[in-house]
Amino acid sequence: MKNLRWNNFLFQLVAFLLALAFTSLIMVFAGAPPISAYVEILGGAFGSVNSLANVVVVWMPLLLVTSGLLITFTAGLWNIGIEGQITLGAIFTTAALRLLQESSLPPWLIILLAMLAGVAGGALWAVMAGLLKTFGGVNEIFGGLGLNFVATALTLWLIFGPWKRPGTGSMSGTEPFPDTLWLPQLPGLRLSPWSVIFGAAAIYLVYRLLSGTYFGLRLKAIGKNVRAAFLLGVPAWQHSLLAFALCGFFAGLAGALQVTAVYHRLIPSISSGYGFLGLLVAMLVNYQALWAAPVALFFAALNIGSIQLPIMLNLDSSLSGVLQGMLVLFVLLTEGARKRWLQKNG
Amino acid sequence: MSRKTLWILVSLLLVVAMLGAACQQKKAAGPITFGMLLVGPYNDHGWSQAHYDAGKYVETKLAGSKMIYVDKVNPADRPGTTPAQLAEELVAKGATLVVFNSDDMKDSATEFSKAHPDIKVIMASGDQVWKEGKAYVELPNMINIMGRMEYGKMVAGCAAALTSQTGKIGYLGPLINDETRRLTASAYLGAKYCWTKYLGKDAAALSFKVTWIGFWFNIPGVTSDPTQVADDFFNSGYDVVISGIDTTEAVAEAKKLSAAGQKVWAIPYDYVGSCEEGKEICLGVPYFNWGPAYVKTITSAADGSWKSNWQWNAPDWKDINNLDTSAVGFKKGNALSADAASKVDEFIKELAGGLNLWKGPINLQDGSAYLKDGEVGTDQQVWYLPQLLQGMEGQSVPSK
Structure with missing residues (x-):
């Protein structure tokens, strides 16, 4: 067992080094110094309290989304609709804030209600994908993709239509909320401690849920073989729906954070692509909750650190995207290679 | 009060007054690093490139000045970031003045100016510091610049x-x-x-x-x-x-x-x-030819004569295509x-x-x-x- 773990780690390490090597190769071809680029990315992510806080601002919603995805992946579900679930969370949060901002309720209560609305929105969208699968026979990948499109269209319509700023027609976004309706931030930083609390709680809860409860065990059973699980008395479709709802819950919370703690309004790309990034993180950690936090941190750090590339080296920051893509590709490749190796030598 | 103390007091007052006067005088324009946030790619053959080139123009006209920039500053290209946050990255790299180049960054520029009163801000195309405008906010560290396009x-x-x-x-x-x-x-x-x-x-x-x-x-x-x-x-x-x-x-x-x-x-x-x-x-x-206005404004930040104002610069009617004088051509x-x-x-x-x-x-x-x-x-x-x-x-x- 221990050997197996070492072996696994070794393969992952090889994947990481290969990804690094290939990204460096691309940089060399582009006439850019790879070592300085990596140093700049690192410094840009961890060089100051401010930049570290910015990394955490990205890390927390990503962690929330990944936590949710670990549940659906465990149940054997490809919840591609996660982007739409984040978006619906943001839409519901914005709607509640708009509805209540003129009311006499205290701001903390308005924020709380708005976030609850966001969570409900995310869960609702996820359950729709689940219902489509369970009762409509629509594979969750296609249902999710469709629902993502609907969520995007809904956002654009709201921003350019009923929620447009007075005298303005722009895809830029809705009118910003007053800072009384922002989640409180740490002094001088963009980071809200609430984000950290939610993110940490989410990954801890999901870890406990999947590794220490009957519910987690049943989800695993469904994930391995839905028919067998059903025959053994696990209420399969109910559990699938619940897995969807829980994932949507976390995605909706991430969307709510994007509105109340980051952008303070609704914008077209409100999900920041964290849904798809979360899918990559979940795949990279092989659906193990324990590794989700550090890997999500790594992705968040890349995201923030790469801002230095244009500032310091006149490089395009999409290079960090290349590194991310390479990483996933090589991890999947080495995972395949490892399985073959195990078959031969195991 | 003894005569001696009186003299000491008078001379102290004089020194303070002289110091005050000295501070009123313009500083010589020293080296300045200015940051630029470009909404699109720096080489878009359009709005952002016009700003980027103006920054380069400032570097040639104002000795010791240096531009650092982030381009593609919009939520579609830089998910999870805001212009104010990216402006702080530029400040961390030494910028004492930041240009926000797009109407899309207006709210963020105001937020940044309030949070960083020691950093000068040029908000291109904005009207926040236009006293007679509809959106006036008092921001001593901000100047609005627009050409009469x-x-x-x-x-x-x-x-x-x-x-x-x-x-x-x-x-x-x-x-x-x-x-x-x-x-x-x-x-x-x-x-x-x-x-x-x-x-x-x-x-x-x-x-x-x-x-x-x-x-x-x-x-x-x-x-x-x-x-x-x-x-x-x-x-x-x-x-x-x-x-x-x-x-x-x-x-x-x-x-x-x-x-x-x-x-x-x-x-x-x-x-x-x-x-x-x-x-x-x-x-x-x-x-747009942002260069001349940027040289003037960034110089005023470097020599201490900066004063918040709103500019709507007309073409130079003697020659609208004179790149050293005309804001629009x-x-x-x-x-x-x-x-x-x-x-x-x-x-x-x-x-x-x-x-x-x-x-x-x-x-x-x-x-x-x-x-x-x-x-x-x-x-x-x-x-x-x-x-x-x-x-x-x-x-x-x-x-x-």
Whole structure:
């Protein structure tokens, strides 16, 4: 067992080094110094309290989304609709804030209600994908993709239509909320401690849920073989729906954070692509909750650190995207290679 | 009080007064690092490149000055970040002045200026520190700069009207706000003037239609596709498309259709070199020349004479294409016929001589009177144009 773990780690390490090597190769071809680029990315992510806080601002919603995805992946579900679930969370949060901002309720209560609305929105969208699968026979990948499109269209319509700023027609976004309706931030930083609390709680809860409860065990059973699980008395479709709802819950919370703690309004790309990034993180950690936090941190750090590339080296920051893509590709490749190796030598 | 203490007090007061006076004096302009946030790519042949080049111009004119920048500052390209946050990255790298180059960053620029009173901010195209404006906020560390592009757009409209064979001009609009309403309307006023005055045609026979894409440039899946919009114009009888967006899709599309035998032309926007992409169909470009204003403003930050103000800089009417003096220019394109070119020159001469097209009677799109007969539009009336004008086709999203 221990050997197996070492072996696994070794393969992952090889994947990481290969990804690094290939990204460096691309940089060399582009006439850019790879070592300085990596140093700049690192410094840009961890060089100051401010930049570290910015990394955490990205890390927390990503962690929330990944936590949710670990549940659906465990149940054997490809919840591609996660982007739409984040978006619906943001839409519901914005709607509640708009509805209540003129009311006499205290701001903390308005924020709380708005976030609850966001969570409900995310869960609702996820359950729709689940219902489509369970009762409509629509594979969750296609249902999710469709629902993502609907969520995007809904956002654009709201921003350019009923929620447009007075005298303005722009895809830029809705009118910003007053800072009384922002989640409180740490002094001088963009980071809200609430984000950290939610993110940490989410990954801890999901870890406990999947590794220490009957519910987690049943989800695993469904994930391995839905028919067998059903025959053994696990209420399969109910559990699938619940897995969807829980994932949507976390995605909706991430969307709510994007509105109340980051952008303070609704914008077209409100999900920041964290849904798809979360899918990559979940795949990279092989659906193990324990590794989700550090890997999500790594992705968040890349995201923030790469801002230095244009500032310091006149490089395009999409290079960090290349590194991310390479990483996933090589991890999947080495995972395949490892399985073959195990078959031969195991 | 003894005499000695009195003397000490007097001399102390003198020293303090002298120190105070010394501080009032201008510092010599020292080396300054300024940061720039560009909404699009630095080489977009449009709005962002015009700013980037102006930054480079400052570096050559102001000894010891250095530009650092982040481009593609928009949520589609940089997910999870805000302009204020990216401005802080520039400050961390030594910038003591930050240029926010887009209307899209307005809220974020205000937020940043409030949070960092020690950092100077140039907010291009904004009106936050315009005392007589509608959105005034007291921000001592901010200066607003904009060029009077209304003139550039009038000339563009004129060139379009003089060239069009169908009498149908399309305007590829970005998003809808005060700025874009007044610029689009200015293009229409220029077109109408040259159409009636120089060609002697009936104003009613000129159609002028705006299609808005929803943002300053194409964001796939979010905005309408500008290439598609230009294409729709050209294929429905609009033979000249004036671009109001940050990038050059109208030129590329006109070039493509022209190569296929269609008689079409385009007028790009923002950047002096943007005709290069399709010389054979380009009638010219109204462009911003941010350099001179940036040199002046950044110098004032370096020598301590900085004072918050709102600038709406006019062209240098002696020569609107003088890159050292004029805030706005119009560079004629190869596709402009010799006859049209001479008329465009005449029109520019008229503008320089005091011709004001923002003079009544001007009616809004809904038919209501905006400027009475002979009434000259004030800066406020032009800047905050609430609707498109009568005679123009397209969405207005009226403001109150």
